[in-house]
Amino acid sequence: MNKAIWTGITVAALGLGAVSWTAQVMAQGQGQTVMGQTKTLFGGQVSSWAKLDAKGQVLEAGITVPMSVVEKAPLPGPNDKPQAEGGPGFGPEAILEFPAAVKKTTFLDHVQVWWEGFGHPPERYLTPHFDFHFFGVSAAEVAKIDCKDLTPPALELTPKGYAPAVPPGANAAEFCVPLMGFHGVPMSEFSAPGQLKPGLFDHVLIAGFYKGQYTFTEPMITREFLLKKQNLDLEVSRPAKTGRKTLYPTRFKLTYDAKANAYYLAYSNFQAGE
Template identity: 30%
Template sequence: MNTQSVFFALLLLLFLSCQEDEKVQTRFTGPEVAVGDGQAWTVVNTDQRGNPTSLAVEMDADAMEGLPTGQHHPPSYVLRLPTGVDLPPYDHITLDWNEHGHEPMHVYDVPHFDIHFYFISETERDGIGPDDSLAFNKPLPAENLPPDYLETPGGVPRMGAHVIDLQSPEISGEGSFTHTFIYGKYDGEIIFLEPMVTTEFLRTKPDVTAQVRQPQEWQHAGYYPTNYRIAYDAGKDRYSVVLKDFVSVQ
């Protein structure tokens, strides 16, 4: 085989290799769940090597309509992670609709979604009881508490306790609540990550990205976001709340 033939053979191999790379799946979607008049689901994106780059909850625009009203206990929709991709430490997600918001009054008492990205299983979450005050109030180790975050007293059954962002406008007194990022804990461990966003803000069809301040150390190996994004896709008429720009912790 002459030099020219070798050159073209190498080009052909390179082309075929690129074609194979394009076939690598990089978007994995979880099962759809009925929310309002629409649907919601989870999405994991990976790079060509299979490394996770983001984890999102997506919902179509109809999910914003026909949401339950007048319920004493706000509905919580359980969203399963996609199959075919491994993304520790995440186990499942709940999309919680709060028609009248929740405490504290004059801060979070407006219609909004709480999106809980849980590290624990549903069985473990269901085991969190109303009288678990010791576990609710057990502090995080200092190295696991993100800077300018405050552990609040008490907790919520089947959920956990909340660690709020002191830099958020609604907490610092610089503005009202549109979206924020909260940590969840139980028995001295971080058990969920929680973006919160008002329906009023979603209806502005936003595209905002905000930093997720990190603790000095994470308690478990896995992928953790350095940013989160809230966005509306006009072409697909859908909303997304995304944990993105992961760091890998071994």
């Protein structure tokens, strides 16, 4: 996440190695784990996957991130400068498609992993961190997010417990990020209306929008937090009405597996919504 909160919004190792995303399936009890894609990131293998029940319904959808990826994520040098939004080289470090079962039956389509070595303004987010964009639209659609459409998300799209992605009366152009869109931040990030909490953050769950649609859910997690090998279990809040009838995740879990020395980032507890 970048400019949407720069301005403050009055806001693998599963032990699988390189896996073919077209074929890999592992039996697991009465259900199965189906692999999506595997990509190389900072010398490690990050993979997408889904856990299905005996009827083929999605129980979990997520990615595996080896600890080596966290440890080897490059920190900026004294002469390095942050990427300019929309400029040369601006884009995610890895894009992972989900298995077909996830795409067909749930909100989730693919994951884009961004590494923010500098962090980004405001001060609360000026620390190295990962942005894990779990998109509900295709990568081809995301590539077209150029912020030429500055229609602010309708207030009814604001998830419960979140600040509006574009405050009423604000200039929407200041809150749109190319290849991402508009970002909604939980109210828990604020100490007062329009005032973010002091100090550096460690993790936050963002909601994303573009062209009047709910488009992504984004765990934003610092490198420092990940190096501590901690777990998270968060409620996922979505708009009451999205205009899309599908299954939406209601839980997000970050789980460290000591044996694999890797993190699993997973969405689960899917419920019908529209």
